[in-house]
Amino acid sequence: MSYKAKFRVWRGEGGEGKLEDFTVEVNEGEVVLDIIHRLQATQAPDLAVRWNCKAGKCGSCSMEINGKPRLGCMTRMSTFAEDETITVTPMRTFPVIKDLVTDVSFNYQKAREIPSFTPPAGVQPGEYRMQQIDVERSQEFRKCIECFMCNNVCHVIRDHEENKPAFAGPRFLMRIAELDMHPYDVVDRKDSAQEDHGLGYCNITKCCTEVCPEHIKITDNALIPMKERVVDRKYDPLVWLGDKIFKRSRSTKG
Amino acid sequence: MTQTAADSPAPARRQRAQLKERTLRTDQWWRYPLVTFIIFTAFLVYATWAIFDNDFFVAPYHAPFASPCLAEAVCPEEAQLFGWAPFGDWYTWPPGLLILGLPAGFRFTCYYYRKAYYRAFWLSPPACAVNEPHSKYTGESRFPLILQNIHRYFFYAAIVVGLILAYDAVKALIEKPAGIGTWVLIGNAILINLYTLSCHSCRHITAGRLNHFSKHPIRYRAWGFVSKLNAKHQELALISMFSVMGADLYVRLVAKGVISFPFA
Ligand code: SF4
Ligand code: SF4
Ligand code: FES
Ligand code: FES
Numbered sequence A: 001m002s003y004k005a006k007f008r009v010w011r012g013e014g015g016e017g018k019l020e021d022f023t024v025e026v027n028e029g030e031v032v033l034d035i036i037h038r039l040q041a042t043q044a045p046d047l048a049v050r051w052n053c054k055a056g057k058c059g060s061c062s063m064e065i066n067g068k069p070r071l072g073c074m075t076r077m078s079t080f081a082e083d084e085t086i087t088v089t090p091m092r093t094f095p096v097i098k099d100l101v102t103d104v105s106f107n108y109q110k111a112r113e114i115p116s117f118t119p120p121a122g123v124q125p126g127e128y129r130m131q132q133i134d135v136e137r138s139q140e141f142r143k144c145i146e147c148f149m150c151n152n153v154c155h156v157i158r159d160h161e162e163n164k165p166a167f168a169g170p171r172f173l174m175r176i177a178e179l180d181m182h183p184y185d186v187v188d189r190k191d192s193a194q195e196d197h198g199l200g201y202c203n204i205t206k207c208c209t210e211v212c213p214e215h216i217k218i219t220d221n222a223l224i225p226m227k228e229r230v231v232d233r234k235y236d237p238l239v240w241l242g243d244k245i246f247k248r249s250r251s252t253k254g
Numbered sequence B: 001m002t003q004t005a006a007d008s009p010a011p012a013r014r015q016r017a018q019l020k021e022r023t024l025r026t027d028q029w030w031r032y033p034l035v036t037f038i039i040f041t042a043f044l045v046y047a048t049w050a051i052f053d054n055d056f057f058v059a060p061y062h063a064p065f066a067s068p069c070l071a072e073a074v075c076p077e078e079a080q081l082f083g084w085a086p087f088g089d090w091y092t093w094p095p096g097l098l099i100l101g102l103p104a105g106f107r108f109t110c111y112y113y114r115k116a117y118y119r120a121f122w123l124s125p126p127a128c129a130v131n132e133p134h135s136k137y138t139g140e141s142r143f144p145l146i147l148q149n150i151h152r153y154f155f156y157a158a159i160v161v162g163l164i165l166a167y168d169a170v171k172a173l174i175e176k177p178a179g180i181g182t183w184v185l186i187g188n189a190i191l192i193n194l195y196t197l198s199c200h201s202c203r204h205i206t207a208g209r210l211n212h213f214s215k216h217p218i219r220y221r222a223w224g225f226v227s228k229l230n231a232k233h234q235e236l237a238l239i240s241m242f243s244v245m246g247a248d249l250y251v252r253l254v255a256k257g258v259i260s261f262p263f264a
Helices: A032-042 A105-112 A132-141 A149-153 A161-166 A169-180 A190-195 A207-211 A218-235 A237-245 B031-051 B101-109 B111-120 B145-175 B180-197 B200-208 B217-230 B233-255
Strands: A002-011 A018-027 A062-065 A068-071 A085-089 A096-098
Touching (some): A068 A149, A068 A207, A105 A169, A149 A169, A218 B200, B101 B111, B101 B145, B145 B200, B180 B217
Antiparallel strands (some): A002 A018, A062 A085
16 A cells, blocks of 8 residues: 655754655555655655664664654654654754754763773673673663664753753763663762763653653663662762761762 | 855754744643643642541541541540640641641652653643743752652651551451441552552662662562562552542541441
């Protein structure tokens, strides 16, 4: 079964641009990215779109489809009515290079600001011994394909460009949680999560979780646990007192 | 390809797509905040009425919004917790005022309720990928919202409140095992305690704060149990909110004689 669908696609360079209308053929089993490719092949040869795997695993084809952050290659045309106009725009939070392609270097910048995995001194690679249950929590976060749709949808920076320097975004706050929970990581990350990476800006409204194509429970399993760890460190007088009395180290690496 | 001129006001790659629309979503994104707004407002209205309503006890039932009853002058002897009434004759206001701050604070600082009312009442954001109306945003990084971090203390208090509601239910069971009110109180006590146990702070305290689960097998198992409940935290929060409202109203209606059949 094939039909003609109505598409509205953002066209333009460096932020300037407009929504352009197209009527384009859709065949059974196709996804939005297929239709964008058909537009390239037939009507708009210079339409820019980033893609790679077409299997939902490379995280390249993030875009906004009818206003929702989605992977173009994983959004089936069968989820839309045939008479529906489908609007495709680039991710809003990042600057546009051209058409649907955004400059996501904000994310690489934030990634670099987080100290990498740091094992205890004297332990050589190959000598790590840990049990599955100790690394299970972190492994959920390793499913991330770095599509950056969570950072794109997060209202802290989506609606407030000025917060970008102070806020790492859910993707990288989750990275901090991953390392903080790691049994072999010795860097203390609680103070810096709050002070350098803006964990306090998150108001746990869960949009990152809603859009994650890997269905990672970012808010419940990374951000809230990390907030609780920060409370231990900074806002809980009882934990503070216990540390003093029992001379526990200030780290919670239990 | 044309290059953006070097003297243009905002160089290319600095600017987002200049979309005018607040959102391009075509679904009914306003439904979640609207429904939340209505439910929470109804709850607040009911709770305000219930605090000032004095028909909170009819043996052996105790309305949850007024339990424990700690004031000598306003609490019937049987309604007092082990006869304990630290607030003497001078206290003549509604007894609910003394204790309601604890469950209210627990729910107000709960991670689920925060999400829900930030969306529904503060519109920050009203829904995902829908712009919020505020021009500045600092979230929970400073005063006053930084105070949300005391949530775990309300959790400790909520455990006590949960135990008292369970005690009320057991007391009713002993005195009137066939009463409908007994089973209403039992159901409510179970739901309230499940909600309390599913708390994110509880999950953290049980073992979430540890990095070596394998060294703490018992805490790890407890964490597994709490995590399962925690995945249903939103549902438990809502169901227990309805159950506490329903149980409270039921007891008051029995106390007022509105409900008066033999097994009430
Ligand atoms: S839960 Fe926090 S990090 Fe995730 S989208 Fe909402 S505010 Fe941003
Ligand atoms: S956490 Fe999910 S939404 Fe965020 S970058 Fe990774 S895969 Fe994408
Ligand atoms: S093209 Fe790789 S995720 Fe869509
Ligand atoms: S009660 Fe909801 S998070 Fe604690």
